[in-house]
Amino acid sequence: xxxxxxxxxxxxxxxxxxxxxxxxxxxxxxxxxxxxxxxxxxxxxxxxxxxxxxxxxxxxxxxxxxxxxxxxxxxxxxxxxxxxxxxxxxxxxxxxxxxxxxxxxxxxxxxxxxxxxxxxxxxxxxxxxxxxxxxxxxxxxxxxxxxxxxxxxxxxxxxxxxxxxxxxxxxxxxxxxxxxxxxxxxxxxxxxxxxxxxxxxxxxxxxxxxxxxxxxxxxxxxxxxxxxxxxxxxxxxxxxxxxxxxxxxxxxxxxxxxxxxxxxxxxxxxxxxxxxxxxxxxxxxxxxxxxxxxxxxxxxxxxxxxxxxxxxxxxxxxxxxxxxxxxxxxxxxxxxxxxxxxxxxxxxxxxxxxxxxxxxxxxxx
Amino acid sequence: xxxxxxxxxxxxxxxxxxxxxxxxxxxxxxxxxxxxxxxxxxxxxxxxxxxxxxxxxxxxxxxxxxxxxxxxxxxxxxxxxxxxxxxxxxxxxxxxxxxxxxxxxxxxxxxxxxxxxxxxxxxxxxxxxxxxxxxxxxxxxxxxxxxxxxxxxxxxxxxxxxxxxxxxxxxxxxxxxxxxxxxxxxxxxxxxxxxxxxxxxxxxxxxxxxxxxxxxxxxxxxxxxxxxxxxxxxxxxxxxxxxxxxxxxxxxxxxxxxxxxxxxxxxxxxxxxxxxxxxxxxxxxxxxxxxxxxxxxxxxxxxxxxxxxxxxxxxxxxxxxxxxxxxxxxxxxxxxxxxxxxxxxxxxxxxxxxxxxxxxxxxxxxxxxxxxxxxxxxxxxxxxxxxxxxxxxx
Numbered sequence: 148x149x150x151x152x153x154x155x156x157x158x159x160x161x162x163x164x165x166x167x168x169x170x171x172x173x174x175x176x177x178x179x180x181x182x183x184x185x186x187x188x189x190x191x192x193x194x195x196x197x198x199x200x201x202x203x204x205x206x207x208x209x210x211x212x213x214x215x216x217x218x219x220x221x222x223x224x225x226x227x228x229x230x231x232x233x234x235x236x237x238x239x240x241x242x243x244x245x246x247x248x249x250x251x252x253x254x255x256x257x258x259x260x261x262x263x264x265x266x267x268x269x270x271x272x273x274x275x276x277x278x279x280x281x282x283x284x285x286x287x288x289x290x291x292x293x294x295x296x297x298x299x300x301x302x303x304x305x306x307x308x309x310x311x312x313x314x315x316x317x318x319x320x321x322x323x324x325x326x327x328x329x330x331x332x333x334x335x336x337x338x339x340x341x342x343x344x345x346x347x348x349x350x351x352x353x354x355x356x357x358x359x360x361x362x363x364x365x366x367x368x369x370x371x372x373x374x375x376x377x378x379x380x381x382x383x384x385x386x387x388x389x390x391x392x393x394x395x396x397x398x399x400x401x402x403x404x405x406x407x408x409x410x411x412x413x414x415x416x417x418x419x420x421x422x423x424x425x426x427x428x429x430x431x432x433x434x435x436x437x438x439x440x441x442x443x444x445x446x447x448x449x450x451x452x453x454x455x456x457x458x459x460x461x462x463x464x465x466x467x468x469x470x471x472x473x474x475x476x477x478x479x480x481x482x483x484x485x486x487x488x489x490x491x492x493x494x495x496x497x498x499x500x501x502x503x504x505x506x507x508x509x510x511x512x
Numbered sequence: 513x514x515x516x517x518x519x520x521x522x523x524x525x526x527x528x529x530x531x532x533x534x535x536x537x538x539x540x541x542x543x544x545x546x547x548x549x550x551x552x553x554x555x556x557x558x559x560x561x562x563x564x565x566x567x568x569x570x571x572x573x574x575x576x577x578x579x580x581x582x583x584x585x586x587x588x589x590x591x592x593x594x595x596x597x598x599x600x601x602x603x604x605x606x607x608x609x610x611x612x613x614x615x616x617x618x619x620x621x622x623x624x625x626x627x628x629x630x631x632x633x634x635x636x637x638x639x640x641x642x643x644x645x646x647x648x649x650x651x652x653x654x655x656x657x658x659x660x661x662x663x664x665x666x667x668x669x670x671x672x673x674x675x676x677x678x679x680x681x682x683x684x685x686x687x688x689x690x691x692x693x694x695x696x697x698x699x700x701x702x703x704x705x706x707x708x709x710x711x712x713x714x715x716x717x718x719x720x721x722x723x724x725x726x727x728x729x730x731x732x733x734x735x736x737x738x739x740x741x742x743x744x745x746x747x748x749x750x751x752x753x754x755x756x757x758x759x760x761x762x763x764x765x766x767x768x769x770x771x772x773x774x775x776x777x778x779x780x781x782x783x784x785x786x787x788x789x790x791x792x793x794x795x796x797x798x799x800x801x802x803x804x805x806x807x808x809x810x811x812x813x814x815x816x817x818x819x820x821x822x823x824x825x826x827x828x829x830x831x832x833x834x835x836x837x838x839x840x841x842x843x844x845x846x847x848x849x850x851x852x853x854x855x856x857x858x859x860x861x862x863x864x865x866x867x868x869x870x871x872x873x874x875x876x877x878x879x880x881x882x883x884x885x886x887x888x889x890x891x892x893x894x895x896x897x898x899x900x901x902x903x904x905x906x
Contacts, residue, residue, distance in 0.1 A: 411899065426906065428896075432889070432896065
């Protein structure tokens with residue numbers, strides 16, 4: 148039955164995430180960009196709140212993930228600072244993929260370290276999705292594996308892999324040679340070095356600088372069969388890829404909301420020709436448009452998250468999750484560009500965060 | 513808990529409306545549009561279908577499910593009806609747009625008196641008269657006047673663009689009791705058909721929604737009983753204006769739902785055309801571009817529908833929804849124009865088939881969805897004013 152209200156519990160978690168986002172992520176946006184990473188202290192705080200350990204309690208986590216709840220968290224983090232939010236989500240997708248697609252041994256081995264009270268906040272995971280020839284769409288995955296003498300031979304290239312250099316687990320989405328679409332997708336873990344593996348740190352990025360990333364190139368790299376998560380082609384891989392898209396959509400909605408709220412505050416306070424600039428329809432309509440499109444994208448994202456939770460039809464889920472991602476990133480891009488426009492000259496100056504947000508949204512593609 | 517699945521009664525209402533749209537509307541759609549006429553058989557069929565059978569069952573089920581969901585059930589049906597034919601769906605017998613102000617501002621006695629006759633199984637319509645030749649969304653400038661003389665209100669003025677105005681059994685007419693009060697002087701009055709001094713003027717010829725009746729209404733010393741003023745529930749000065757605006761909060765999601773219905777019809781028909789009627793030798797890279805565009809359209813349709821559902825769901829829960837109602841109407845109103853225009857453009861190379869004729873009709877129908885119940889610009893103004901309650905946005 149139709150319902151648009153989060154549960155009380157979801158609302159509490161959302162508020163917790165919002166307070167961290169406003170009090171920490173937002174304030175550290177610039178310093179994280181300068182450092183090129185999120186601060187370890189902040190990661191420690193997040194681990195303590197349980198927001199970054201949505202794993203089963205048997206592994207020491209704060210409880211299994213509910214997609215919609217986590218989508219709400221992702222939006223709040225993105226509202227705080229998009230780059231640090233992607234840093235957090237990008238890392239999380241490593242162990243989450245192990246949880247969704249891996250077997251029990253793999254889960255124990257790779258998830259428990261993230262929940263460690265002392266060292267957990269220093270752990271990073273990664274999930275390599277997008278390639279040189281495509282975006283965040285499983286149909287566009289063209290990196291392949293084929294079996295050979297009990298091992299797998301890996302070929303292909305991946306781009307913009309958050310934490311790709313220093314992660315464990317370092318998960319890569321590939322497909323079994325000869326498959327297409329949503330069929331034959333596999334998740335496997337690759338070592339940092341080895342014959343045929345080349346991992347390069349991304350330098351001089353336009354945006355999301357606070358989320359370090361790397362590019363992968365595999366040329367007939369040999370990967371042990373034990374590195375494949377679960378059975379090759381298991382549906383957990385699609386669950387992981389769609390979850391990544393849904394959470395990316397959540398962060399993008401947060402980025403758009405940050406731009407909207409910042410532009411709103413500025414437009415209320417900035418006086419021109421004796422009136423707040425928002426009292427001019429040229430500005431007011433831009434803001435109304437941002438609010439309208441953000442609501443639309445958020446509902447699409449929520450809808451994909453509830454479908455993920457129901458989880459029966461993988462083909463429909465892929466379409467919904469990719470639609471949510473596409474539309475949310477689209478509004479994040481346009482809203483951040485419009486926010487800079489509304490701030491005018493001030494938007495171009497780095498005293499205000501909107502120019503950083505505009506660069507962050509632009510590289511979500 | 514957030515949930516986008518329909519309950520049994522919601523699904524039933526939608527399925528039933530879809531069946532009606534397919535069986536009663538689509539077959540006569542192009543002909544009614546061409547002739548600007550609707551056969552009586554359509555009215556009786558709709559009367560029969562909606563006062564019996566599955567619609568009644570859906571209503572029973574809804575009562576069992578307990579939560580109030582009139583608005584949600586209504587918009588679910590509206591989308592399907594507009595998928596069939598938006599003009600015909602405006603002409604379905606019933607109190608129509610007259611109902612919301614009577615329900616929200618009428619006393620229980622007034623509701624019984626004015627809405628009771630609609631339950632007798634005969635053909636009845638209702639209408640809402642707000643727009644005047646000089647005023648659209650700016651209701652404060654209303655020039656139709658109401659003056660109390662003894663036990664009667666005397667109405668004078670001129671209304672136009674009134675849907676079902678000539679066939680309505682009663683017209684809820686907005687008039688000012690004191691021009692100096694601006695929008696606070698506006699009150700809703702119930703004017704029955706046949707009241708002396710109440711004259712139907714011309715019926716407009718339109719670009720789209722041609723089968724829908726759009727009438728001019730003239731009031732010349734039109735006298736109605738004192739108790740035909742709808743402000744029984746609230747005695748505050750703003751009641752009249754609130755009735756007018758409250759009506760819009762309820763009807764904007766419905767207009768949004770109609771827009772989504774047309775847009776969906778155009779989307780589906782364009783998809784079918786690409787699959788079945790694409791001319792031989794059409795370049796494959798162009799076909800891929802079209803398919804990409806249609807996929808984005810599908811996503812936008814989904815977003816428009818969710819925005820409409822949200823606004824209606826809020827109305828059922830009595831959560832203030834002015835902003836959300838305007839958002840869904842503005843989004844869907846813009847989208848339907850975009851989708852129908854794309855349909856006309858994409859199918860341009862084709863033969864003159866029925867799917868092309870339908871697309872061209874929907875293209876003509878679509879434009880008004882960005883105009884009536886508040887233009888695209890008015891919706892953005894409403895949204896902005898709600899976002900900035902403390903700022904005066906003129």
